[in-house]
Amino acid sequence: MKIAVCAKQIPDPAISVTYTDGKIVRPDEQVLDDTDRYGIEVALQLKEKYDAEVTVISMGKLGTQKGIQQALQMGADKALVIEDPALENSNSLMTSNILSGMAKLAQADVVIFGTESSDGYSGVVPQQVSRYLGLPCISYVKGIDISEETELTRQTIAGSEKVIMPNKCVISVTASGVEPRYPNFKDIMAAKSKEVEIVELSSLEFTAEQNQEFVEIKSISSNKSGEKHIDEGDSFNLIIERLKEIKAI
Amino acid sequence: MKSLIIGEVSNGTLSSGTLEIITKAQENNLDFKLVVIGTENNPKIGSDTFEVIYVHLSPDELSLSSAADTLVDAIKTDSIELVLASSTYVGRDISGFLSVDLNSSPVANVINFEINGSTLTTTNSIDGGESEYFTNVTSDVKILIIRPKSFEASDVTLSENYTTSSVEKNDLTVNVFDVFIEEKTGPQLEDSKIVISAGRGMVDVGNLKYIEELAGKLNAAIGGTRAIVDAGWMPYSQQVGQTGKTVKPDVYIACGISGATQHQVGMKDSKYIIAINKDEEAPIFQIADLGIVGDTLNIIPKLIENL
Ligand SMILES: Cc1cc2nc3c(=O)[nH]c(=O)nc-3n(C[C@H](O)[C@H](O)[C@H](O)COP(=O)(O)OP(=O)(O)OC[C@H]3O[C@@H](n4cnc5c(N)ncnc54)[C@H](O)[C@@H]3O)c2cc1C
Ligand SMILES: Nc1ncnc2c1ncn2[C@@H]1O[C@H](COP(=O)(O)O)[C@@H](O)[C@H]1O
Numbered sequence: 301m302k303i304a305v306c307a308k309q310i311p312d313p314a315i316s317v318t319y320t321d322g323k324i325v326r327p328d329e330q331v332l333d334d335t336d337r338y339g340i341e342v343a344l345q346l347k348e349k350y351d352a353e354v355t356v357i358s359m360g361k362l363g364t365q366k367g368i369q370q371a372l373q374m375g376a377d378k379a380l381v382i383e384d385p386a387l388e389n390s391n392s393l394m395t396s397n398i399l400s401g402m403a404k405l406a407q408a409d410v411v412i413f414g415t416e417s418s419d420g421y422s423g424v425v426p427q428q429v430s431r432y433l434g435l436p437c438i439s440y441v442k443g444i445d446i447s448e449e450t451e452l453t454r455q456t457i458a459g460s461e462k463v464i465m466p467n468k469c470v471i472s473v474t475a476s477g478v479e480p481r482y483p484n485f486k487d488i489m490a491a492k493s494k495e496v497e498i499v500e501l502s503s504l505e506f507t508a509e510q511n512q513e514f515v516e517i518k519s520i521s522s523n524k525s526g527e528k529h530i531d532e533g534d535s536f537n538l539i540i541e542r543l544k545e546i547k548a549i
Numbered sequence: 550m551k552s553l554i555i556g557e558v559s560n561g562t563l564s565s566g567t568l569e570i571i572t573k574a575q576e577n578n579l580d581f582k583l584v585v586i587g588t589e590n591n592p593k594i595g596s597d598t599f600e601v602i603y604v605h606l607s608p609d610e611l612s613l614s615s616a617a618d619t620l621v622d623a624i625k626t627d628s629i630e631l632v633l634a635s636s637t638y639v640g641r642d643i644s645g646f647l648s649v650d651l652n653s654s655p656v657a658n659v660i661n662f663e664i665n666g667s668t669l670t671t672t673n674s675i676d677g678g679e680s681e682y683f684t685n686v687t688s689d690v691k692i693l694i695i696r697p698k699s700f701e702a703s704d705v706t707l708s709e710n711y712t713t714s715s716v717e718k719n720d721l722t723v724n725v726f727d728v729f730i731e732e733k734t735g736p737q738l739e740d741s742k743i744v745i746s747a748g749r750g751m752v753d754v755g756n757l758k759y760i761e762e763l764a765g766k767l768n769a770a771i772g773g774t775r776a777i778v779d780a781g782w783m784p785y786s787q788q789v790g791q792t793g794k795t796v797k798p799d800v801y802i803a804c805g806i807s808g809a810t811q812h813q814v815g816m817k818d819s820k821y822i823i824a825i826n827k828d829e830e831a832p833i834f835q836i837a838d839l840g841i842v843g844d845t846l847n848i849i850p851k852l853i854e855n856l
Pocket of ligand 2: 306307308309335336339357358359360392395399412413414415416417418420421422423424425426
């Protein structure tokens with residue numbers, strides 16, 4: 301079995317995002333999107349069971365490739381990456397079109413995603429890739445049980461439901477259910493010698509187009525002039541008073 | 550603009566997200582048709598003023614991709630220019646599938662849109678709601694995925710007047726062998742007037758009993774941050790924020806919540822926000838109407854006692 305797991309490099313989430321001309325400013329050093337750790341963990345559990353090969357797939361500014369290394373350190377075997385000026389500020393369809401092409405290059409049977417990226421959060425890339433590849437889409441997976449067969453539990457609006465993982469499919473994984481592993485020193489050292497292949501845009505079939513024109517960013521002064529009190533043991537009174545004033549009680 | 554709304558069913562009627570989109574569509578005099586996707590039998594989702602089609606799916610299989618095939622046909626046949634869906638599991642899945650066939654990338658997390666002639670401008674909320682991001686959508690077919698609570702829910706009268714269609718199993722259909730329905734008791738997050746949410750500052754899962762007691766006294770619904778949902782203190786259905794629910798109650802009480810932007814997007818439009826946090830610098834205080842700097846474990850029990 302061959303598995304491709306999509307992972308995105310994003311600006312350090314501890315630092316607030318800035319924009320120029322509507323585009324997120326991306327520093328050279330970007331990190332692995334935390335939400336992708338869950339997908340990588342699922343890929344690695346499948347690797348252990350099926351002796352599968354796991355390829356990390358990533359699109360975007362490569363920079364120092366710190367995020368790619370982080371994905372490899374967790375235990376993926378190799379990476380396929382792409383960066384091209386034509387892909388800057390891609391919409392979700394352009395992204396999924398490219399990722400589908402790369403999944404094909406990796407000859408992936410199973411393609412795994414996070415549910416939504418921390419900086420783009422369109423949350424539709426996995427579904428789009430499944431459509432491009434003509435594979436069943438098991439979205440919002442929040443649990444995996446690898447016994448005889450591999451059972452996937454999906455989050456639904458009413459609760460959850462279980463399916464048997466098809467041999468070929470696309471999976472998106474929510475941020476719960478599995479516990480992403482932390483690499484140890486040996487894993488970190490081993491990652492350095494893993495293959496990172498840079499893919500050329502010309503080698504992929506690329507039909508999606510930009511369909512969003514940036515207009516402007518407006519800041520809405522949300523400076524609420526709320527009141528703040530240090531609790532001295534009686535602030536429950538204040539809360540009750542305010543709840544009465546606004547007729548909540 | 551000829552439009553198609555992708556609706557969903559909840560408890561035998563239209564979901565709140567669907568009703569919210571209908572409000573906006575009617576305000577803008579859109580020429581729309583409603584296609585509802587669901588697994589319930591005989592829901593009351595029809596209308597005498599607009600056309601409603603029910604795509605009835607089996608709960609025993611994942612067949613949204615064949616539902617998408619049907620929708621693509623309808624969109625092409627009717628020369629639909631605008632597709633509106635809710636930011637839900639079903640809404641995102643369906644929009645993702647459609648977008649490939651229509652070669653039109655969806656605009657996600659839309660909180661508002663405006664139509665001027667043939668120009669459609671969308672608004673997204675960014676920076677945890679501190680800025681708004683505007684774009685024009687240029688594709689022939691425009692697909693928008695709308696965040697819940699962006700508009701008021703419509704009070705349109707619903708009837709039995711709709712046509713039902715089913716979808717055929719295709720190669721991509723996956724069988725579901727087990728369905729679990731989470732029991733829902735007490736006031737629900739989406740429509741409760743008071744919401745009390747807990748964060749990691751409640752310190753221990755055992756202390757959630759205070760939140761439950763307080764909620765009981767105030768007839769409030771209970772929410773939580775992703776941090777505590779991930780920790781297994783609460784089911785995912787109670788998560789408030791970017792990847793959880795959006796709430797807009799009259800009162801939101803944040804107990805031991807730092808106020809990360811991803812949490813704020815889900816609650817900042819609440820009418821009155823009370824925050825209790827022991828860190829004076831916690832970002833939640835920037836959006837609180839009443840901020841109390843102190844220990845939740847001291848304050849909440851006293852509050853319960855004195856209510
Ligand atoms: C893509 C993505 C999506 C996300 N989606 C969501 C989402 O939908 N919803 C969500 O909530 N988060 C979401 N997050 C996570 C978010 O960034 C924060 O990590 C999370 O909201 C923090 O939860 P918290 O406030 O409970 O915990 P913390 O940030 O750890 O805050 C705990 C707070 O409690 C205070 N505290 C501690 N002890 C006490 C005490 N005894 N009394 C009073 N105060 C105390 C501390 O001062 C601190 O401010 C998302 C993150 C990403 C990357
Ligand atoms: N540029 C990218 N490179 C690799 N994976 C991506 C990229 N963008 C999105 N993804 C994957 O698609 C998922 C959903 O992303 P999004 O649609 O941006 O919310 C993410 O969790 C990633 O797994």
